[in-house]
Amino acid sequence: MVDDKEKSTVVIVDDEEMVLTSLNSFLSLETEYTVETFTSAKDALEYIKKNEIDVVISDYLMPEMDGISFLAKVKEMRPQVPRIILTGYADKENAIKAINDVGLFQYIEKPWDNDDLLIVLRNGIERQKLMKKLEEKIAEINKAYGELQGLQTEIVKTFI
Amino acid sequence: MVKADNSDLKSLRESEEKYRKMIEMASDAIFSIEPADGTILEANLRAEKLTGFSVDELVGKKVWELHPESEWEESRRLFNQVVESGKGYTGELHFLRKDKTLLDIEISAGVINYGDKKIIQRICRDITSRVLLQRENRRLREYYEYILDLMPVGLGVRKNINGEPKVEFENKKLKEIFDRARDEGCPCGWEQSIDDQRVESEQILSEDGVYVEERIFPNNRVYQFTTGYFRDIKHNWRELNIVQDVTTRYRLEQELKKANEELEQKVEERTRELRQKQTQLVQAEKMAALGNLVAGVAHEINTPLGALNSNNDLFIRSIEKLKAMVSDSAAPTEFRESKQLGKLLENMEDLTRINKTASSRIINIVSSLRKFARLDQAEMDTVNIHDGIENTLTLVHHQLKDRVEVEKDYGDLPKISCYPNQLNQVFMNILVNASQAIEDKGKIIIRTRRQGGDAVIEFSDTGRGIPEDKLERVFDPGYTTKGAGVGTGLGLSIVHQITEDHKGRIEVESRVNQGTTFRIIIPIRGR
Structure with missing residues (x-):
């Protein structure tokens, strides 16, 4: 199990305030996540550039920048972060296509079910944490391996 | 000659004089002839005119010598006949005149007692003009008959x-x-x-x-x-x-009439086909427009609906937590024992539960709507027919409500390759018709079954039924019994068309005041 004590940060982007408020309230009631909400994709990108995040949820149809373009930019910045898209019906086809193109973690259809949303979110965060852990382990192993090699060299030197 | 006294003689002379004058003045040629041998004894002035001979030349001739030789015998015969019988006769002959021309004459003859002597008197009339007229008449008649024969x-x-x-x-x-x-x-x-x-x-x-x-x-x-x-x-x-x-003309006319009728029939047929195609096109266009509209509306509704639904869920969770908090042993006693608070929480629970039902119903309707419109499935697909029927039932629910009971008897049907949105429309049209046919309360029974390579979908209603004479027209475009404003009369014609497009067929059975059954039979494998 991933250590849940560490606070996860969830970024939510939707041009509709009501969706943001609803999701924010729900997550603050049911989880310990830090929730950051944005009605503008640009503002969200600014935030993500400067802060570590664990998962990002975005609406698909937004006036300035659509969800797919936004998540593509997030992928560039933070490839490890799971990306979830929230879609209405009319754009479902395109959204599914985008999952393959941009590499999305999951899509959620409006109107969403809170439990489903929570499961998707948890899975995403867990994956993100696991990846992070894996990276750390690899780094540790690499470091240990480097140390081991240094030690080996020392040993060899001593014998020569 | 008999002897007579002077006065007798005188009066005899006078009468003879009168008689001679009359003869001289007569418009016919008059001859006095010796009965014994036919010698002309006397002739009048008119005789000179008609024969061309002078009286002197005439007197002494035999009377038949006035005719052409070919008529002598006939003339003599006639003369002898008078002499023998003493009776008059008439006949038509010719005069051969002095200048050798011929003259048509009519002869009448008789015997006159001249004193004690018998004299034959022959009166000859010029009938040239009459003969000419007759001849002209005959000629005219022949002429006209010739023309008439032509x-x-x-x-x-x-x-x-x-x-x-x-x-x-x-x-x-x-x-x-x-x-x-x-x-x-x-x-x-x-x-x-x-x-x-x-x-x-x-x-x-x-x-x-x-x-x-x-x-x-x-x-x-x-x-x-x-x-x-x-x-x-x-x-x-x-x-x-x-x-x-006029046989030829008549036959041609008949043929023309027949050809005309055939042509008219063809035109009518083509017109009907065209109208059907047009109906279909218009309907397809309408469906596409409706689909777009529905998709757009569904999209627009889904965001606020998502928020409402989520918020209600949030309330349910919050109330749950609140109840837990209130009943927790750590909570203040006045909270734990407050009946008012308990009642309030119970009310909130009830209301949010109703909200949940309400919002899931809206979600269901919107979902059915967009599935019904299925813009993404204008193409052939393999689907479960029962899902289509269910979606359609959700949409016509408002028409049925408590009034019409829907009984389902679904058989074991495999997925069918078809145009799902079109079939949904078929179900919709039949269900709406069925619900409209039921005046007060009634039942719609939906049965499905497999029959060889076909899927059979049956919709029976307990409505007013369709009279037999109207049954065969129900699939005609534009035919409606619902009156202006209620139906377009296109519903069943579209149903028919769609069924045909699926290489299937539709059957209808109906009994007045008992109900109607529409049976759709389409191949499972599609075309």
């Missing part, structure tokens, strides 16, 4: 004698027509009344006593009779018939 139509005149029609004239063509009819085994002609020969007739014109009729005779020929009536000089009625063999 006419390409049969022409005949009948007169009525004591109620019996009698033929007065028929031209060559009419004889030909009758002969031909006889040859072809159809006895016809003037012997019978024309009315008797009529087999089938069509009076096509009648004005001022002229009748035009076309009659089909048993030899399958068609004759046109133009019949008119006129009076002759003696005011006797004559019937004039102009008869024409």
Whole structure:
């Protein structure tokens, strides 16, 4: 199990305030996540550039920048972060296509079910944490391996 | 000569004088002839004129010598006849005049007692003008008969004698027509009344006593009779018939009529097809527009609906937590024991539960709507028919409600390859019709089953039914029994068309006041 004590940060982007408020309230009631909400994709990108995040949820149809373009930019910045898209019906086809193109973690259809949303979110965060852990382990192993090699060299030197 | 006294003699002379004058003045040639040998004894002035001979030249000639030699015998015979019988006679002969020209004359003769002597008197009248007239008449008649014979139509005149029609004239063509009819085994002609020969007739014109009729005779020929009536000089009625063999024209007309009818039928058929195609096109267009609209509306609704639904869920969770907090042993006693708070929480729970039901119903409707419109599935797909029926039922729910009970008897049907949105429309149209056919309360039974390679979907209602005479028209485009404003009359024609597009068929059974069953049979494998 991933250590849940560490606070996860969830970024939510939707041009509709009501969706943001609803999701924010729900997550603050049911989880310990830090929730950051944005009605503008640009503002969200600014935030993500400067802060570590664990998962990002975005609406698909937004006036300035659509969800797919936004998540593509997030992928560039933070490839490890799971990306979830929230879609209405009319754009479902395109959204599914985008999952393959941009590499999305999951899509959620409006109107969403809170439990489903929570499961998707948890899975995403867990994956993100696991990846992070894996990276750390690899780094540790690499470091240990480097140390081991240094030690080996020392040993060899001593014998020569 | 008998002896007579002076006064007698005088009066005799006077009468003889008078008689001579009359003879001299007569407009006919008068000859006195010796009965014994035919010698001319006397002749009047007119005789000079008619014969060209002078009286002196005439006297002494034999009377037959005035005629051309070829007539001498006849003249002599006539003369002898008078002499022998003593009776008068008349006849027509010629004078061979002095200048060798011929003159038509009429001869009358008789015996006159001249004192005790018998004298033959011959009166000859110039009948040149009469003969000429007769000849001219004959010539004219021949001329007209020749013209009438040349006419390409049969022409005949009948007169009525004591109620019996009698033929007065028929031209060559009419004889030909009758002969031909006889040859072809159809006895016809003037012997019978024309009315008797009529087999089938069509009076096509009648004005001022002229009748035009076309009659089909048993030899399958068609004759046109133009019949008119006129009076002759003696005011006797004559019937004039102009008869024409119009068989060829008649047949052509019949053929033309038939061709025309066929053409009209074809035009009607094409028009109906066109109308059907047009209906379909319009309907497809409508469906596409509706689909777009529905998709757009569904999208627009889903965001606020998502928020509402999520918020309600949030309330439910919050109340749950609140209840837990209140009943926790750590909570203040006044909270734990407050009946008001308990009641409030219970109310909130009830209301949010209703909200949840309400919002899931909205979610369901929106979902059915967009599935019904299925813009993404305008193409062939393999689907579960029962899902389509269920989606459609959700949409017509408002029409059925508590009024119409829906009974489902779904059989084991595999997925069917079809156009799902079109089939949904079929279900929709039939269900709406069924619900409209049920006046008060009733039932719709939906049965599905597999029948060989076909899927059978049956919709039965307990509505008012369709009368038998209207049953065959229910699939005609534009046919409606619902009255203006209620139905377009296109519903079932579209149903029919869609079923045909699926290589299937639709059957309808109905009983008035008992209900109607529509049975859709479509192949499972599609086309």
